[in-house]
Amino acid sequence: MHCVLPNTCCIALVVYFEKMASEPMSAEYAKSAKSACKGCMKNIAKGELRIGFVGKANFGTTAWYHYDCIWKNYENLKSIDSSKTTKSIVLGYSDLKEDEKTKLDADLPKYCKEAAEKAVAAAKERPLPMATEYAKSAKSSCKGCSKGIDKGALRVGFTGKANFGATAWYHYDCIWKDNENLKSIDCSKAAEKIIKGYSDLQDKDQDKLEADLLKHCSKPPAEKRKSDASKDGPTAAKKSK
Ligand SMILES: [Zn+2]
Ligand SMILES: [Zn+2]
Numbered sequence: 001m002h003c004v005l006p007n008t009c010c011i012a013l014v015v016y017f018e019k020m021a022s023e024p025m026s027a028e029y030a031k032s033a034k035s036a037c038k039g040c041m042k043n044i045a046k047g048e049l050r051i052g053f054v055g056k057a058n059f060g061t062t063a064w065y066h067y068d069c070i071w072k073n074y075e076n077l078k079s080i081d082s083s084k085t086t087k088s089i090v091l092g093y094s095d096l097k098e099d100e101k102t103k104l105d106a107d108l109p110k111y112c113k114e115a116a117e118k119a120v121a122a123a124k125e126r127p128l129p130m131a132t133e134y135a136k137s138a139k140s141s142c143k144g145c146s147k148g149i150d151k152g153a154l155r156v157g158f159t160g161k162a163n164f165g166a167t168a169w170y171h172y173d174c175i176w177k178d179n180e181n182l183k184s185i186d187c188s189k190a191a192e193k194i195i196k197g198y199s200d201l202q203d204k205d206q207d208k209l210e211a212d213l214l215k216h217c218s219k220p221p222a223e224k225r226k227s228d229a230s231k232d233g234p235t236a237a238k239k240s241k
Contacts, residue, residue, distance in 0.1 A: 023091035039069030082112035144174030187217035
């Protein structure tokens with residue numbers, strides 16, 4: 001569950017919610033040895049410090065972890081607002097031993113920040129739409145002509161377009177006939193920003209590939225793209241005159 005309350009207004013409301021145990025995390029000394037860690041799946045010993053994400057397990061219960069295991073769960077950590085005090089984030093914080101409070105005070109903001117940074121980096125790093133390489137084996141077949149691609153032959157493909165999200169590979173000459181997939185390639189970017197493995201090719205193949213890409217791709221290169229931008233606006237329909 002995400003809190004969507006605005007930052008500045010409704011402070012009274014926020015306080016009210018905090019009283020209702022809105023801490024996203026929880027810590028305690030395990031009362032029994034029955035819980036299993038959601039990270040490593042092993043049991044958490046009775047009396048061992050366990051820490052969890054509130055409401056993230058089945059039926060809205062707390063998903064518990066060993067202390068060391070929880071920091072690997074970036075998915076949940078990235079949504080924790082670590083600018084708040086540990087006490088206001090972790091339910092049961094006040095009942096912990098002093099040295100464990102200190103440890104938590106240091107670890108929580110550190111790993112939350114790391115998780116948030118990773119999330120940003122992952123969002124930026126979008127997979128390239130095409131790939132190229134010298135075929136490592138003779139096992140692949142061309143999605144264009146359906147014939148085998150020889151080992152060592154230069155092959156080019158569209159990433160994520162084959163079964164189970166694998167790359168759909170083509171003979172070098174065959175890929176330029178797949179207009180359907182080429183249409184979606186934005187050639188205003190440099191070839192190495194479009195094609196994974198491009199910089200590992202021999203120079204002559206790089207040149208050939210770059211030239212063919214420009215020739216076959218339907219989106220115009222850099223200069224024209226600028227005027228294209230306005231096309232996305234409300235005047236799009238009039239543009240064709
Ligand atoms: Zn564990
Ligand atoms: Zn082919």
